[in-house]
Amino acid sequence: MDPFSVLGIPPRLSLDLGEIEKRYRDLSRALHPDKFVGRPASERRMALSKAIEVNEAWRTLKDPVKRAEALMRRAGVPVGETKEGAADPALLMEMMEQREALSEARAARDKAALDRLVASMREREQRVIATLASRFDAPDGSADDAKAALPALGELRYVRRFLEEASAAEDELGEAG
Template structure:
C-alpha cells in the first residue's frame, strides 16, 4: 500500500494538509504500539511497523519536496539517489546570482530588510515552480517534473541557508 492509499488520498501533488494531519492522528490512535501492550509479540511488531509506516507517510505527504519525489518514484523515476547535474544554463546563472545575493546580505547595513526581501523573492520563485510541478505531474510529464523537483531542491536548500544566516545574525 502506498502512502496516498494509506491516507485515503488519490496520488496527487496537491493535498489538503489539514486532512493529512487529521488522518495521521486517527491512524496513530488506531495503530499506536501502546494499544498492543498486551498483544502477542507478532501483533506488537506489526503495530510498531504500521506506526512507523504511518510516520514515514505523514512526513512524506506533508513535505512538498518529499511528496513530489514520492510521486515520481511511484511513476518509476527515483530521484533519491541520483547524482544528475541540472543542465539548465539560465537556472544555473540564477543560482549563482542568488548565492552572491546571500553572501551580500551578511555584509549589508540592513540585513533584516535584505533577508525579508530575499525570502519573498525565493518564495515567489518556489511558488512558480510548484505551480509548474502541479501541471507537469497532472500531464504525467515525469522527466519535466523531475527537472522541476531538482530546481525545488536547490530552492529549499537556499531557503534553509537563508534561515541559518538570519539566525547567525541574530546571535
C-alpha cells in the same frame, strides 16, 4: 512503501496538509503500543512497523520536494543523485548569484536585503510548485508528464536550499535584533 497508500490519500502534489496531518495523527493514535497491551507479540510487532511507516509517510508528504519525488517514483521515473541528468546552466548561474547575494546580506546583517531576497524566492517557490502540480495533478497525467517535471523538481530543490539558508540567516539576525 508508497506514502500515499500508507496514509490512504490520493496521489497528488497539491494537498490539504492540515487534513493529512489529522489523518496521520488518527492513524498514529490507533497504532499506539498502549492500544496493543495484552495482544499477541506478532500483532504488537505488526502495529509497530505500521506506525513507523505512517511516520515516514507523513514526513515524506509534508515536504514538497519529497512529495514530488514520491510521485516520480509512482510514475516509474527514477530520482536521486545520479539519475536526473545535468542542471540547466542558466538556473545554476542564477542560483549561484542568489546564494552569493544571500551570503552577502547575511554577512552585512542587512535585514532589508535579506527580506527582499526571501520574498522573491518565496514567490518563485510558489510558481515552481504550481508548475509541478500542473504536471502531476492533471487527471490524465502520464509517466511522460512526470519525466517532463524533472527540471522543475531540480529547481524546487535549489529554491528550498536557498530558503533553508535564508531561514538560518533570519534566525541569526533576529536573535541579535
